[in-house]
Amino acid sequence: MDDGETPLIDAKGLVKEYPARDRPGGVFRAVAGLDFQVGRGEAFGFLGPNGAGKSSTMRMLGCVSPPTAGTLRILGMDPARDGRLIRARLGVVPQEDALDVELTVRENLLMYGNYFGIPRRVVKERAARLLEFAQLEEKAGDRVEALSGGMRRRLTIARSLVNEPDVLLLDEPTTGLDPQARHVLWDRLFRLKQQGVTLLLTTHYMDEAEQLCDRLVVMDKGLIADEGSPRELIERHSTREVLELRFRLDEQDQATGKVRAVTGAREGERVEVLPDRLMVYTPDGEAALAAVTAAGLAPVTALVRRSTLEDVFLRLTGRSLTD
């Protein structure tokens, strides 16, 4: 990015408006002006809650949704003019799997290759490799109907790689999967990243963003709240550690005042109040906890942990990521 090379993706003032669903004749601004660049080989994330405008952004990047305003360049081309050429070099994993359930796993790959005009012999070769990559070799002849959610997701990712894309767009790649299936998927995506594939992904899981993204933007209500690497964002907006305190609900109000008093006196600490707990942002969680107990407070539970992107999101937007 800093080496003066033109970015693979360059968005300036990107806006997307839809006809409003509730007000006839009105418009709804789902994406309200985004600026970002993504360089070759980067893993770039859009972190934000439901409704932030992530899918709308991905659809514009996928050249299936003309931006309402702003400029967008993908692989140096303009989607309005060269959508066909750009899409030929993209891999797309939509938010919802749309596999052909009546066809077999392998047939799904063959059919997708056909859309790109790749000779059948070449697709067959690639399909064999991709099935191995997606750990679906044993399922190759099975109908998609019979696959689990995690397997379907892996097949969708394998399918998106059939045209050996320069850029892979993943819209919430692991939403709705159980923890084990998510870890398998992360492992596969990590491999792609190591192979130098440029990844753009949206997520509302902060752990996913931390694991996979070199750089990310925090999105809320169609806008970018901030941008940076996960570490930079945490350093900029949070403290090194967080002390989470839970009190009995009838005691929380009273305790909040006391915790504020205790931590307010200490340097670099602040308190956030959530409905069910208090978060003390502090450079040293153990010391903060010691101060709280020394003041005679008795939390039901107390947990010291490192700051995460969830804390960054809370700080930037005043809301939590998943609710």
Add this chain to the structure above:
Amino acid sequence: MLLREFSAWMLRYRRTWRSTIVVSVANPLLFLLAIGAGLGRLVAPEALDGMTYLEFFAPGMLAAAAMQNAYIESAFRVNGALRRDRSYVVAAATPLEPRDIMAGHLLFITFRIASSALAFAVVMVAFGASRSPMVVLTVPAALLTGLAFATPLAAWAVTVEKFGTLNAVFRFVLMPMYLLSGTFFTLDSLPAWLHTAAYALPLWHGVDLCRTLSLGTATLAGSLVHVAYLGAFAAGGVAVALVTYRRHLHY
């Protein structure tokens, strides 16, 4: 590009053709037998200017079956491809443009209507329900009838959000058209105003075209009017579909 979409539909069809045979061929044939040969015996040939009811009814049924196949293959499947199994959405992410997806699917629909019409016409001839060698022209005539419905229906179905809307239109628009287009009885038996109104229905043009070809009573001028009317619907449908497909696939 459109051939890529066409071959995707063909690949899917290889998996499902058995079940479609029942709806698109077996049903109309059963109808033909039950009504044309069974019930039809009750109708005296004198009432139909000397032709048997089977000879009257079969070519009408050919046209009506083409319309019904158009509804199934176009309206229902187009809508499903966008909203249910989402194969349109998948294709739209590839180099295909909405117009390629539309054209490729319409080509597949053409294949489906034509093959069903051909099967129907063969049986019709085998049952002795036709009187003229011009019956071979009923296959393209039925295809044109089907397309006069398929293209406007595709243009519309890609915009429909609720599946129930499709069912309602099938029941309250298509089914009455069946009855009022001279499929089962001649228009002469309708009140005068309905009789005139029926001339506006594309299905009536399809029915009359197929029937006159099968009976050998077709005139060049009359047939050209039918062809032009049906062709206008088919072409108009394509023109509108170009717009609606773009709007609803690239929104």
